[in-house]
Amino acid sequence: MRDGFQGDLEQLDGKLATMADAAGEAMRRATRALLTADLLLAEEVLGADDQLDELRAVCEEDAHALLALQAPVAGDLRGVLAVVYCAEKIERMGDLAAHIAGAARRRHPDHAVPAELEQVFTDLGRETAGMADRVASLVRSGGRGGYAELSRTDETVDALHARVLATITSPSWPHDQRVAVALTLVTRFYERFADQAVSVSKRLDFAATGDLPG
Amino acid sequence: MRDGFQGDLEQLDGKLATMADAAGEAMRRATRALLTADLLLAEEVLGADDQLDELRAVCEEDAHALLALQAPVAGDLRGVLAVVYCAEKIERMGDLAAHIAGAARRRHPDHAVPAELEQVFTDLGRETAGMADRVASLVRSGGRGGYAELSRTDETVDALHARVLATITSPSWPHDQRVAVALTLVTRFYERFADQAVSVSKRLDFAATGDLPG
Numbered sequence: 183m184r185d186g187f188q189g190d191l192e193q194l195d196g197k198l199a200t201m202a203d204a205a206g207e208a209m210r211r212a213t214r215a216l217l218t219a220d221l222l223l224a225e226e227v228l229g230a231d232d233q234l235d236e237l238r239a240v241c242e243e244d245a246h247a248l249l250a251l252q253a254p255v256a257g258d259l260r261g262v263l264a265v266v267y268c269a270e271k272i273e274r275m276g277d278l279a280a281h282i283a284g285a286a287r288r289r290h291p292d293h294a295v296p297a298e299l300e301q302v303f304t305d306l307g308r309e310t311a312g313m314a315d316r317v318a319s320l321v322r323s324g325g326r327g328g329y330a331e332l333s334r335t336d337e338t339v340d341a342l343h344a345r346v347l348a349t350i351t352s353p354s355w356p357h358d359q360r361v362a363v364a365l366t367l368v369t370r371f372y373e374r375f376a377d378q379a380v381s382v383s384k385r386l387d388f389a390a391t392g393d394l395p396g
Numbered sequence: 397m398r399d400g401f402q403g404d405l406e407q408l409d410g411k412l413a414t415m416a417d418a419a420g421e422a423m424r425r426a427t428r429a430l431l432t433a434d435l436l437l438a439e440e441v442l443g444a445d446d447q448l449d450e451l452r453a454v455c456e457e458d459a460h461a462l463l464a465l466q467a468p469v470a471g472d473l474r475g476v477l478a479v480v481y482c483a484e485k486i487e488r489m490g491d492l493a494a495h496i497a498g499a500a501r502r503r504h505p506d507h508a509v510p511a512e513l514e515q516v517f518t519d520l521g522r523e524t525a526g527m528a529d530r531v532a533s534l535v536r537s538g539g540r541g542g543y544a545e546l547s548r549t550d551e552t553v554d555a556l557h558a559r560v561l562a563t564i565t566s567p568s569w570p571h572d573q574r575v576a577v578a579l580t581l582v583t584r585f586y587e588r589f590a591d592q593a594v595s596v597s598k599r600l601d602f603a604a605t606g607d608l609p610g
Binding site for chain 2: 253256352
């Protein structure tokens, strides 16, 4: 651990990485709760979301203190502001995972996801949780070049999302509107989770280089 | 216009208020395009969204410059950081209005909103555009106390959103899944637009007082 500003910024990045770890874990558990109609697990995900909200408030307070006390400029300033920006996005990732858990809870004891869509939601859960994991590792490693990589994964997520919508709007799909409406929102939560991860990676690239990627 | 830091911050707030004006106008036009299946108007809303993205980038660059050059503390620091935070939220409001315009475009020449839901979407459009207008006036007036007020309007929007979902999931609703799925996303865009406006008002209160409301 370095002293002074760099040490403080490393500590802050450590908290941000912890947030990303928690968002990935929330997404994995929310997806399991959704696919197995596990009420207890869904409740756990919903209950754990407060921790992410608190961690975000801590990140923001620490960042404000660093700005006020050390008045960083250039790359150091971008680094501190990136933490504020990314903490908000990662908190939102946690909210979206909690929304998925909420959808599982609402349908319990029924399964929210019919059998023919289990595989695509399994894939959505794996890809999006993996994006959160990658965000955590990018933060820990100083985060350069993640935007191009996460944008590719985001395309995979968008394709899975489109597949869900195509399935539930097919004239031969046997379920009722209630199931369709619930799944429309759930698949949107996955897609938005992925979008937040891409935003974070873009901001990390910017903090590292000073250039906003494409 | 005052000189020095306060003058710079007032200029920045002016740009933020302009963004909120544009988001309100985008929402009004998107709602009209949605309800009248007006393709040209929908295209205009989609085309205008770039301006909001650019204005947000300008706000952020100006804020970074202020932080780097003037190293503000306490309320001044909160004021600059609030601009960065709020500009991102208002840009998102513009994105959501553009998504509504996109939904109108996708259904054209059909109407995306069936007759029995025209009133509730009219109300959603009026309430949410009004929230953006209120954000603009809060920014211009130094923005205190808006959170309580906008939270009440947000409850109205949530109730309208719930009414849409209840209507389209009713067993007697006569339209197909495609219409239901499209409307689920559109009503969600309104609801999220309102959420962003509430976030902005909360942050303006915080910038003015140093206390995060409730």
